[in-house]
Amino acid sequence: MRMNGADAILRSLEAEGVDVVFGLPGGAILPTYDAFARGTTIRHVLARHEQGAGHMAEGYARASGRVGVAIATSGPGATNLVTPIADAWMDSTPLVCITGQVRSQLIGTDAFQECDITGITIPVVKHSWLVSDVQEIPQVIRAAFHVARTGRCGPVLVDVPRDIQEAELEFEYPSAVDLPGWRPPRRGHPRQIREAATVIADARRPILYVGGGVLNADACDELRELAEVGRLPVVTTLMAKGAFPESHALHFGLPGMHGPKWSNWALNKADVVVAVGARFDDRVTGKLSAFAPGATVVHLDIDAAEIDKLRHADVPVVGPLKDVLAALGRELAGLRRDGATTTWLTEIAGWREQFPLRYGSGGMLKPQAVIEALQALTAGSDVVWTTGVGQHQMWAMQYLQCDAPRSFITSGGLGTMGYGIPAAVGAKAARPDATVICVDGDGCFQMTCQELATSVLEGLPIVVVLVNNGHLGMVRQWQDMFFGERFSHVNLTHHVPDYAALADAYGAKGLVVDDEDGLAPALEEALGCGRTAVVDCRVDPEEHCFPMIPAGASALELVEYPADDEEVVTA
Amino acid sequence: MKHCLSVLVENRPGALTRITTMFARRGFNIDSLAVGPTERHDISRITLTVDADEHSLAQIQKQMHKLVNVLRITELPPGERLERELALFKVAAPPERRAELTALRDVFAVRVVDVGGDALVFEICATPEEVDAFEELVRPHGIKEVVRTGRVALGRASTVSSPRAQLVLH
Numbered sequence: 001m002r003m004n005g006a007d008a009i010l011r012s013l014e015a016e017g018v019d020v021v022f023g024l025p026g027g028a029i030l031p032t033y034d035a036f037a038r039g040t041t042i043r044h045v046l047a048r049h050e051q052g053a054g055h056m057a058e059g060y061a062r063a064s065g066r067v068g069v070a071i072a073t074s075g076p077g078a079t080n081l082v083t084p085i086a087d088a089w090m091d092s093t094p095l096v097c098i099t100g101q102v103r104s105q106l107i108g109t110d111a112f113q114e115c116d117i118t119g120i121t122i123p124v125v126k127h128s129w130l131v132s133d134v135q136e137i138p139q140v141i142r143a144a145f146h147v148a149r150t151g152r153c154g155p156v157l158v159d160v161p162r163d164i165q166e167a168e169l170e171f172e173y174p175s176a177v178d179l180p181g182w183r184p185p186r187r188g189h190p191r192q193i194r195e196a197a198t199v200i201a202d203a204r205r206p207i208l209y210v211g212g213g214v215l216n217a218d219a220c221d222e223l224r225e226l227a228e229v230g231r232l233p234v235v236t237t238l239m240a241k242g243a244f245p246e247s248h249a250l251h252f253g254l255p256g257m258h259g260p261k262w263s264n265w266a267l268n269k270a271d272v273v274v275a276v277g278a279r280f281d282d283r284v285t286g287k288l289s290a291f292a293p294g295a296t297v298v299h300l301d302i303d304a305a306e307i308d309k310l311r312h313a314d315v316p317v318v319g320p321l322k323d324v325l326a327a328l329g330r331e332l333a334g335l336r337r338d339g340a341t342t343t344w345l346t347e348i349a350g351w352r353e354q355f356p357l358r359y360g361s362g363g364m365l366k367p368q369a370v371i372e373a374l375q376a377l378t379a380g381s382d383v384v385w386t387t388g389v390g391q392h393q394m395w396a397m398q399y400l401q402c403d404a405p406r407s408f409i410t411s412g413g414l415g416t417m418g419y420g421i422p423a424a425v426g427a428k429a430a431r432p433d434a435t436v437i438c439v440d441g442d443g444c445f446q447m448t449c450q451e452l453a454t455s456v457l458e459g460l461p462i463v464v465v466l467v468n469n470g471h472l473g474m475v476r477q478w479q480d481m482f483f484g485e486r487f488s489h490v491n492l493t494h495h496v497p498d499y500a501a502l503a504d505a506y507g508a509k510g511l512v513v514d515d516e517d518g519l520a521p522a523l524e525e526a527l528g529c530g531r532t533a534v535v536d537c538r539v540d541p542e543e544h545c546f547p548m549i550p551a552g553a554s555a556l557e558l559v560e561y562p563a564d565d566e567e568v569v570t571a
Numbered sequence: 572m573k574h575c576l577s578v579l580v581e582n583r584p585g586a587l588t589r590i591t592t593m594f595a596r597r598g599f600n601i602d603s604l605a606v607g608p609t610e611r612h613d614i615s616r617i618t619l620t621v622d623a624d625e626h627s628l629a630q631i632q633k634q635m636h637k638l639v640n641v642l643r644i645t646e647l648p649p650g651e652r653l654e655r656e657l658a659l660f661k662v663a664a665p666p667e668r669r670a671e672l673t674a675l676r677d678v679f680a681v682r683v684v685d686v687g688g689d690a691l692v693f694e695i696c697a698t699p700e701e702v703d704a705f706e707e708l709v710r711p712h713g714i715k716e717v718v719r720t721g722r723v724a725l726g727r728a729s730t731v732s733s734p735r736a737q738l739v740l741h
Contacts, residue, residue: 122589123596127639130584147639181581181642305633308626 001172005134006035006165009098012141014041015173018069020429022047022056026073027113029100031165045429045458048450050077052422054084055448058093059426062409063384063434065218067094067148068426074100075113078159082120083416088155089124090413091239092216094148095155096141101130103163118159127182128157134167139174146177151184152303153216185302188319188327196274196298196315197331200230203272203296205344208232209255209284212239212412213277213301217321220244220405223276226329231341232274233348235263237284239412240277242402252348256284257549258394262351264547264555267292274298277321280310281413282551290554300324357398357547358561364540365515367392367467371399371439373519374465377527382434383407384427388420388444390474391545392467396439418447424462425455435463435527442468442492445499452506455532463526464503464534469541470494477544494538503534514538573602574628575652575724578617578635579609579642586640590617593638599623599631603699603721614642618723620699647724654724656699659684660706663713664691672712679705690715 003011009032013021020043025033036044047053050072057068068088072081078099088095102111118128127147129140137160144156200206214223220243227234227250234244235255244251253263267273273295278284285291288310299306299313300321307316317324359368371392385400387393387410402408409427411419424438445466455462476490500510509529513522513536526533546561580586587606594601603620621631632644647654664672664686672691673683679701685692695705699722706717 118585119588122585122592126637128585132584151637179639182639303637305630305637307633309630 001170002168003171004031004035004166004168005137005160006031007038008134008137008169008171009141009160009165010035010040010042011171012138012173013069016067016141016145018042018067020045020060021069021071022053022060022426022429023071024048024050024053024073024077026077026100028074028102028162029071029077029165031162032071032098032100032160043429045425045454045460047422048453049448050080051083051418052425052448052451052454054081054095054097055087055416055419055422056426056429056451056454057095057097058084058088058419059386059409059423060430061093061095061426062423063406063427064430065215065406066430067096067145069096069098071098072100073113074102074117075115077113078117079115079120082124083414085121085155085157086124087411087414087416087419091411092153092212093155094153094216096144096148097155097157099157099159100165101159101161104132104161105163107161118157121157124155125157126154128159130159131161131164134164134169137164137169138171139178142174143177143179146179147182150182152213185304185319188300188317188324190327192315192317193324193327194331196300196317197328197335199272199296199298199315200232200274200328200332201335201337201340204340205270206230206232206272206274206341207266207270208234208274208276209267209278210234210236210240210243210276211278212237212243213321214240214243215405217277217302219277219322219325222322222325222329224248226325226332229329230332230336231345233266233341233345235259235266237278237281237412238397238410241397241408241410242405245403246401247403250345252352254397255555257286257551258398258545258547260352260357260398261355261547261558261560262348264549264558265351266348268555270295272296272298274300275313276300276325277302279306285310286549287552287554290556300328355560359543359546360561365513365519365537367469367537367539367543368395368399369516370465370467370519370537370539371395373523374437374439375400377520377523378435378437384409384424384431384434384436386410386420386424386427386436386438388438388440389415389417390441390443390472391469391477392439392441392444392473394545395467417441417444420444421448421455421462421464422451424464425451425458425460428455428460428462437527438462438464440464440466441473442466442470442494442499443472446492446497449502452503452508452532452534456507461530461532463532465523465526466499466534466536467539468494468499468536469539469543471541473541474545476541480544482550499534499536503532506532508532508534511535512538572624573620573622575647575649575654575722576619576621576632577645577647577724577726578619580615580617581640581642582608582613582615583640586615587617589638589640590635593634594631597630597634599627605721605723607723618721620722645726647726651727652724653727654698654722655696656702656720656722657694657696658702658706658717658719660693660695660709660714661690661716662693662709663689663715665689668712672709675705675708679708681705
């Protein structure tokens with residue numbers, strides 16, 4: 001079929017089964033937007049900033065398990081996508097970004113809105129293409145989706161000069177990709193899997209250390225099967241929250257800098273650590289040499305480069321986790337000894353009893369109380385959570401209970417403030433029947449709140465619960481704890497902007513809460529209103545996020561909530 | 572420890588940049604790098620010399636392997652490779668020293684490819700170590716300019732498909 005390059009882009013996206021894309025038009029991508037106007041089955045969600053479009057595509061991908069698509073113009077449109085691309089790179093989120101580029105003959109001349117976006121993004125994409133011939137479009141887009149979602153998931157970029165979008169081709173969508181250098185592992189080595197099963201079966205204190213790779217591999221059922229077969233305790237990282245039901249008897253929290261003592265101790269004292277799609281990130285390990293110091297490490301991952309990157313793997317298994325976990329579960333079933341882990345499970349449960357999460361009461365509304373109220377109000381319902389980055393994110397991690405995969409969407413690796421609102425809009429597009437709640441901070445909110453307009457006008461209602469402590473709270477906490485209480489440029493104030501009024505101005509519902517009594521009614525109203533809503537919860541700026549393992553320290557140096565500070569509430 | 576990697580890549584724009592950017596980003600050093608065409612027009616061969624311990628070398632290979640344009644990575648151990656480097660040396664050569672300098676041709680496989688009023692240009696094609704030795708030899712005479720291509724290497728004909736020389740990742 002004869003068509004121009006722009007139409008070929010849309011026909012290719014349709015052929016990939018894309019139902020929603022997120023974008024913002026501009027000069028160099030105009031022909032493609034003209035193709036949207038001529039007709040497509042794809043829904044286009046108009047963002048207010050390209051960074052928003054990128055995070056929406058990420059939120060969509062993480063909520064749905066499909067590839068997210070973001071579209072932007074050349075130059076500043078493309079550079080505004082760099083943060084979401086880097087974010088998707090760090091968190092292995094499958095993302096296809098399509099950018100317009102100046103006309104081919106103008107490339108390299110510093111033309112208006114020209115920038116070398118393929119060059120800029122090289123360190124943070126799996127691959128990128130600058131399309132130089134219109135005939136390549138179908139093959140390139142086919143390859144782009146294939147690379148984004150196979151192997152370790154991640155972002156790719158397709159840069160299309162304007163004249164290429166306008167040139168004509170005979171369109172045919174290829175049935176196969178031609179990528180001789182792209183050969184992700186297809187299966188784990190059976191001998192390695194048997195070896196892993198033996199090591200786990202012989203362990204006295206084994207633990208499954210589960211990362212986001214399990215979600216990308218769609219291997220949550222296989223993980224659960226493995227844990228239950230071996231009666232293995234499970235800790236899930238921030239990226240894997242929800243990959244294993246948090247209400248399950250074998251789940252023991254989230255390890256890391258702000259994880260509870262029992263989760264960190266369990267890893268520290270384990271004799272076998274089974275890392276499953278996890279990458280020994282410094283926010284989980286703390287001081288690497290003191291992380292699980294006595295443990296034999298079994299490392300299961302789709303990415304061979306993660307093996308031995310930070311921690312030596314005694315038994316590495318490289319392959320797709322769905323198959324690897326299933327095979328490991330079968331092997332372990334034949335080797336297990338009933339009750340082998342009972343003492344160990346009891347020990348960890350004992351630490352959980354002994355060292356519960358705690359926070360203070362009295363004075364201003366406590367941020368933790370906001371999250372606890374949210375958890376209580378939404379328990380049992382179909383909720384997708386997103387967050388920004390900072391204290392509120394850590395409290396959300398600590399106090400929300402996620403039992404379903406893909407129900408907690410956050411920026412883990414890059415730590416992108418402002419991720420929450422656009423990611424929530426994208427998640428709502430992917431999961432329209434779910435309640436989508438963004439737990440945000442006041443600093444994060446101000447970085448991407450323009451996407452409230454997108455939420456309101458595109459009919460993608462989200463509830464933003466603003467944990468407003470008037471500060472860049474996590475920075476404030478570090479200045480308080482590690483910089484001699486010298487607070488430097490962290491005060492944002494509780495009242496500028498007036499968040500509820502701003503929500504109103506965007507056509508959303510704005511609510512303010514400043515005490516515990518008002519909390520539940522306001523949250524209920526926001527959750528029940530059926531519209532985009534912002535609940536401005538004005539909380540105590542003095543409240544720190546505990547427990548905390550200081551950067552570079554070991555799990556045993558975990559700092560708990562200072563007990564003598566105030567009256568203590570046990571969560 | 573120095574390692575020699577022979578990398579086959581698709582001959583596509585940006586393929587080399589993707590490799591060098593990966594090295595820079597992850598803090599690995601490239602000692603020497605040479606790129607050229609192969610027997611196939613769509614494939615280029617990159618010869619890399621890296622100074623790395625075994626752990627870093629494994630990371631380098633695995634990270635490179637993930638690049639879409641990279642087709643094959645082969646480590647060439649010292650005893651199993653043929654290697655050459657081409658270099659041009661412009662050496663100060665006043666008339667009274669010229670005979671002494673040109674006599675170096677008897678020791679090294681070098682050619683004098685240009686003669687000026689006060690300088691000679693030597694061409695040497697040899698192993699990088701021999702090129703180093705030649706450089707030391709002419710240094711006292713005064714080296715005005717040097718250009719070296721960097722090491723190129725191939726597995727020996729007798730070991731081209733030796734499993735030891737070929738590193739296949741998953």
